[in-house]
Amino acid sequence: MAEPSTTTLVVTTAAGIGLSTLFPSIDGNALIGAFAGATLVAISSKNLRVLHRLAYMAISLAVGYLAAPEVISNTPLKQSGVAAFFASAAAIALTLHGIELIQTIELPAWLRKGGGHD
16 A cells, blocks of 8 residues: 555645646646656655655656657657656666766776876
């Protein structure tokens, strides 16, 4: 069973998404798709504390919504909701993988020493 605070947050967020349809400049399909992808990320992150899950959910929601037009223009997808879902679901995984790659880069000796030339 879901924790009460998590359930309350999801219901509140869903209500907020529903209310956002009152603003014509917001793409409701992309927002719902991004929310679905972000919820999937939060639910599948079982090893994390609730606060980290909520942070992942918020980041995924924002990135998914903002990336939907880019996904549509570079893939065969034509629906903003589907594009936002995939962008939202992939955002955290790709970012964490990129951070791991950056941490394994071996910097040249002159750069590790603070830029000084010996």
